[in-house]
Each structure stands twice: as C-alpha cells, then as structure tokens.
Amino acid sequence: MNKNDLIQKLSDHTGLAKTDAAKAVDGVFDLIAAALKEGDEVRLTGFGVFVVATRAGGKGRNPQTGEEITIKPSKQPRFRPGKQLKDSLN
Template sequence: MNKNDLVAAVADSAGLSKADATKAVDSVFDSITDALKQGDEIRLVGFGTFAVTDRAESEGRNPRTGEKITIPASRQPKFKPGKGLKDALNG
C-alpha cells in the first residue's frame, strides 16, 4: 500500500472526499515528523510507539575497495509495535 492507497482507504472508511483525506493523512505524517524532530515520543495505544534514537559515529568499510570510512553520527526513527497491532497480525 502506498500513500495514494492509504488516502483512498481513509476516504472510504471515514466518508471523506479524497482531498480531505489527503489533508488528514498529510497532517498526521507532519505531526509525527515534527514531534520526532523535537525528540518527543509518540505513543498510540494499541498500535505502537514512534521514537528517536541517537546513533554514534562508527567506522565502516567500502565494500568495493576495502577502504575504511567514517559513518557519521545520526538520529534514527524507530517504531515499536504495540500489543493490539501484534495481536491483529498474529490472531
């Protein structure tokens, strides 16, 4: 499922026009992104938790040349599924 499919599913499920569903989906994505940028955690009970983890600088190797390279430190988004989502997938 891509974003257009998600918008269509939201529009059908909520009885919205596709334009309104697009605004709603974009708003949710923007809100999650903004919260993660600020270092906040988003907990959606029954669905899961979005969080940010800091990744330290590390050393790697170029697979073609074997040359050592430095992988810079970065912030990575993480998602941990909640019990409700796990149960829905395995139930």
C-alpha cells in the same frame, strides 16, 4: 498499500472527500515527523510508539577500495508496535 491507497481507503471508510482525507493523512505524517525532530516520542495507544534512536558512529570500509572511512553518528526513526496491533496480526 501505498499512501494513495491509504488516502482512498480512509475516504471510503469515513465518507470524507478524497482531498480532505489526503489533508488528514498528510497532517498526521507531518505532526509525527515534527515531534520526532524535536526529540519527542509519539505514543498511539493500541497501535504503537514512534521514537528516535541514536545510531553510534564508528569506522567502516569502502568495499570497492578497501579504504577506511569514518561513519558519523545519526538519528533514526523507529516504530515499536503496540500489544493490540501485534495481537490483531495473530
């Protein structure tokens, strides 16, 4: 399922117009991204938790040249599914 499929299913499920469903989906994604940028976690009870994980930097190698490179530390979004979501899949 891609974003357009999600918007269509939300529109069908709730009876919202497709443009309103698109605004709702975009709004939720924007709010989650903004919270993660601020370093907050987004906890959706029964669904899961979106968090920011810090990835350590280090040394690496360019596989084509063998040259050693420095890898910068970075922040990565992570999702931990909730118990209800996990249970619904099994």
